[in-house]
Amino acid sequence: MSERLQKALARAGYGSRRKLETMISEGRVSVNGSIAVLGTKIEKEDTVVLDGQLVPPAMLFEQARLVIAYHKPEGEVCTRNDPEGRPTIFDRLPKIARGRWIAVGRLDINTSGLILLTTDGELANRLMHPSSGIDREYLVRVHGDVIQEQLERLVDGVILDDGPAQFTDIVRHPEVDPDRRNQWFYVALMKGRNREVRRLWESQGLQVNRLKRVRYGCIFLPSFLKQGHFVELGQKEVDDLGKLVDLPSLPVPKMTPQELKDVRRRLSKKSALRKPMRTAKKPATSPRRPSGRGR
Numbered sequence: 001m002s003e004r005l006q007k008a009l010a011r012a013g014y015g016s017r018r019k020l021e022t023m024i025s026e027g028r029v030s031v032n033g034s035i036a037v038l039g040t041k042i043e044k045e046d047t048v049v050l051d052g053q054l055v056p057p058a059m060l061f062e063q064a065r066l067v068i069a070y071h072k073p074e075g076e077v078c079t080r081n082d083p084e085g086r087p088t089i090f091d092r093l094p095k096i097a098r099g100r101w102i103a104v105g106r107l108d109i110n111t112s113g114l115i116l117l118t119t120d121g122e123l124a125n126r127l128m129h130p131s132s133g134i135d136r137e138y139l140v141r142v143h144g145d146v147i148q149e150q151l152e153r154l155v156d157g158v159i160l161d162d163g164p165a166q167f168t169d170i171v172r173h174p175e176v177d178p179d180r181r182n183q184w185f186y187v188a189l190m191k192g193r194n195r196e197v198r199r200l201w202e203s204q205g206l207q208v209n210r211l212k213r214v215r216y217g218c219i220f221l222p223s224f225l226k227q228g229h230f231v232e233l234g235q236k237e238v239d240d241l242g243k244l245v246d247l248p249s250l251p252v253p254k255m256t257p258q259e260l261k262d263v264r265r266r267l268s269k270k271s272a273l274r275k276p277m278r279t280a281k282k283p284a285t286s287p288r289r290p291s292g293r294g295r
Contacts, residue, residue: 002041003061004121005029005048010121012059013099014050017125022196023050056071059099065250066119067238069219071112078106078115079148089115092228105136105192113138113213114221115239117230117240126245127217134217134244135168137188141210146183150204154187162193165200166208182209182228217244 007018009029014020020036023029029036030049036118042048048055072078076087086109093101102124104116118124157166166189173184187197198208214221218240225231232254233241239249 002043003039005031005036005042006038007041007122008060009048009050009055010125012055012062013102013119013121014055015102015177016121016128020121063250064253065123065242066252067123067233067241068093068101068117068230069222069225069233070115070117070230071221071225071227072107072115074110074112077109078103089117093117093230107213108195111211111213112227113211114216114219115213116216116219120250123242123245123247126247127241128192132245133190135185135188135190136192136213136217137214137215138214139173139206139210139214140185140187140197140201142183142185142201142206143181143209144183144206145181146185146206150206153204155199158200158272159202160196160199165191165193165196167200186214188215217241221225 006017006024009015009020010017015023020029023226024038024040027035028051030242031040031042032047036048040062044057044061048057048060070089070093072089076089076091079088080088080090082088090101096119099119101117101119102121104118104124106126107113107115118126125143127134151170154167155170157164159165167187168190169186169188171186173186176184187200189196189200196220197211201208212221219233219237222231233252235252238252242249
């Protein structure tokens with residue numbers, strides 16, 4: 001059974017389908033010794049080389065899907081290699097024998113919370129694409145006097161520098177004193193443009209001083225998950241993500257005991273090596289999630 005080259009490479013974890021289409025157009029992929037073009041299809045017996053490296057045939061047609069939920073702390077970036085030498089989310093992730101982790105979206109360095117990572121590039125691409133309509137939920141602390149008219153404008157929509165934007169929902173946290181200058185809200189939006197949550201509030205003359213993503217689609221940030229740690233998603237959770245973007249179920253392999261041992265060693269090593277920034281202050285405790293809004 002043949003399959004489009006970029007789709008097979010994406011599923012194997014070599015990047016999003018769009019990125020792989022660019023790589024193919026640049027002549028960086030060959031099939032059976034010939035430079036591939038967009039539209040090339042491959043079969044199990046074909047030899048695929050990407051940037052001079054042989055792609056293991058088993059990876060291209062392997063029917064498996066791993067997804068993990070990572071609790072990103074502030075101070076980490078979402079790139080694999082940062083030119084400024086800052087810590088990245090990939091420093092703490094488990095090594096996998098085949099393929100690589102692909103982040104489903106990004107969070108800026110000053111934002112904490114949930115990041116999903118998967119070995120399935122097709123799943124990552126569909127979850128991130130605006131046409132899929134996958135919403136994200138954030139817990140945000142806003143400094144300033146927030147009035148109802150401002151909240152209504154943010155839901156109705158405002159014009160930012162890069163076009164119209166809006167929250168699909170805003171809920172004031174019920175456990176917060178409304179008379180305080182710092183107010184906590186849950187907000188949801190469909191897209192994930194650069195600093196969009198912060199810029200939406202800034203359009204109303206308000207400043208965001210804490211921001212944490214607590215949900216991506218049907219997956220909530222587990223309350224037990226510490227910052228800098230991850231948890232594997234089970235078969236049902238991974239299947240639920242796939243259903244959101246019309247992808248069939250694939251088996252979720254378990255990490256081996258040796259892989260788990262390596263992860264614990266790497267996490268403990270990273271925790272010992274990292275020191276808090278001198279100028280950083282311990283943030284105030286976030287309010288607890290109201291009952292009925294997640295796990």
